[in-house]
Amino acid sequence: MDLPSPVRASRRSNVDPFRAMDVMAEANRMKAAGLPVISLAVGQPSASVPAQALDAARRFMEAGRIGYTDALGRASLRERIARQAVAAYGVALSPERVMVTTGSSAGFNLAFLAAFDEGDRVAIATPGYPAYRNILRALGLVPVDICVDATEGYLLTADRLLAEHRLEPLQGVLIASPANPTGTVTPRAEFERLIRVAEGEGITFISDEIYHGLVFGEPAASALEFTDRAILVNSFSKYYCMTGWRVGWLVLPPELVRVAERLAQSLYISPPELSQVAAEAVMDATAELDAIRDTYDANRRLLEVALPEIGFRDIAPVDGAFYAYAGVPEGKGQATAFARRVLAETHVAITPGTDFDPARGEDFVRLSYAGHPTEIATAVERLRRFLAKP
Numbered sequence: 511m512d513l514p515s516p517v518r519a520s521r522r523s524n525v526d527p528f529r530a531m532d533v534m535a536e537a538n539r540m541k542a543a544g545l546p547v548i549s550l551a552v553g554q555p556s557a558s559v560p561a562q563a564l565d566a567a568r569r570f571m572e573a574g575r576i577g578y579t580d581a582l583g584r585a586s587l588r589e590r591i592a593r594q595a596v597a598a599y600g601v602a603l604s605p606e607r608v609m610v611t612t613g614s615s616a617g618f619n620l621a622f623l624a625a626f627d628e629g630d631r632v633a634i635a636t637p638g639y640p641a642y643r644n645i646l647r648a649l650g651l652v653p654v655d656i657c658v659d660a661t662e663g664y665l666l667t668a669d670r671l672l673a674e675h676r677l678e679p680l681q682g683v684l685i686a687s688p689a690n691p692t693g694t695v696t697p698r699a700e701f702e703r704l705i706r707v708a709e710g711e712g713i714t715f716i717s718d719e720i721y722h723g724l725v726f727g728e729p730a731a732s733a734l735e736f737t738d739r740a741i742l743v744n745s746f747s748k749y750y751c752m753t754g755w756r757v758g759w760l761v762l763p764p765e766l767v768r769v770a771e772r773l774a775q776s777l778y779i780s781p782p783e784l785s786q787v788a789a790e791a792v793m794d795a796t797a798e799l800d801a802i803r804d805t806y807d808a809n810r811r812l813l814e815v816a817l818p819e820i821g822f823r824d825i826a827p828v829d830g831a832f833y834a835y836a837g838v839p840e841g842k843g844q845a846t847a848f849a850r851r852v853l854a855e856t857h858v859a860i861t862p863g864t865d866f867d868p869a870r871g872e873d874f875v876r877l878s879y880a881g882h883p884t885e886i887a888t889a890v891e892r893l894r895r896f897l898a899k900p
């Protein structure tokens with residue numbers, strides 16, 4: 511007789527699926543079957559990484575040996591990232607505080623483990639990037655949703671943070687500016703206030719700056735400009751077009767560097783060396799990367815006009831990143847079913863808002879405009895025809 515299986519999934523692993531990835535998988539299946547699918551579902555640049563990065567990687571591979579690096583990353587890349595802080599924000603940054611990670615995703619794990627204990631409460635804006643909630647939960651921390659909406663430009667303010675902290679103390683707050691899925695950029699003065707309030711109350715401030723460089727008005731403020739006690743998370747995935755290379759970085763308060771290094775030694779050993787070499791080279795490809803950014807700007811301007819015209823509502827200000835977050839047009843039902851119909855009938859993949867906002871997400875969809883402008887224009891025309899039908 512078979513014994514009952516001793517295998518069970520842990521309680522902590524019970525996190526939501528990332529539905530944008532599921533939509534991408536379905537779109538890929540349709541593409542493989544020969545259908546003319548345009549994906550606005552996943553937040554990744556359609557442009558490939560600039561040639562400088564590929565050339566550097568090729569040269570490195572020819573030398574033959576790709577190995578472990580220091581857990582904190584290659585010294586030359588840490589120095590290059592520190593120099594970039596001077597160029598981008600006018601602040602001096604010690605390379606000692608820079609830690610290279612396996613994408614910002616690994617950076618979040620390290621940052622949360624380094625700074626928080628089980629049961630600690632960390633505030634996040636909702637709608638927001640779903641992995642924040644999922645990683646926090648899997649690590650035994652408590653994500654605290656602060657719901658924001660179109661009437662307040664989807665902005666998590668210092669007042670809202672303080673109100674939440676007064677209800678029940680918070681140990682952390684995570685702000686992304688620009689944000690995913692809304693594209694909202696937190697204005698500089700509000701950003702500084704958030705940091706001051708957090709520090710005044712003993713709340714650890716985590717700044718997700720992965721969409722820096724993809725801002726279409728005033729540049730986004732960096733936590734580095736105001737404090738050396740915040741944890742900054744960044745990545746080569748978005749502006750630098752290196753999603754698949756899995757390389758990002760943290761800037762840590764000095765007292766957490768050794769803590770995160772010890773954790774990384776055991777959790778990841780080191781970030782991938784080849785990717786670090788390519789990442790260092792891509793930091794000199796500003797002209798090419800800015801030209802790619804300009805294509806997003808054109809896409810953004812197209813969507814800003816077209817989306818309200820064809821019926822989308824409550825559109826978040828399309829300020830940065832490469833997303834438009836919009837209410838499902840009147841009478842078109844709930845987002846999950848709507849996105850499924852749009853994919854089946856127009857072959858345009860969009861993401862239901864349920865990934866980003868468990869409570870209100872069925873009223874919203876996210877459209878990523880990181881694709882080529884002709885693709886985005888075609889997608890808009892398909893949506894226009896679909897929505898014109900009764």
Ligand SMILES: Cc1ncc(COP(=O)(O)O)c(C=O)c1O
Pocket residue numbers: 553612613614615616639686689690718720744745746747753757758
């Ligand atoms: C806001 C935000 N942070 C972090 C990430 C994770 O990116 P990566 O692990 O590729 O650096 C994403 C990916 O979409 C994101 O949107």
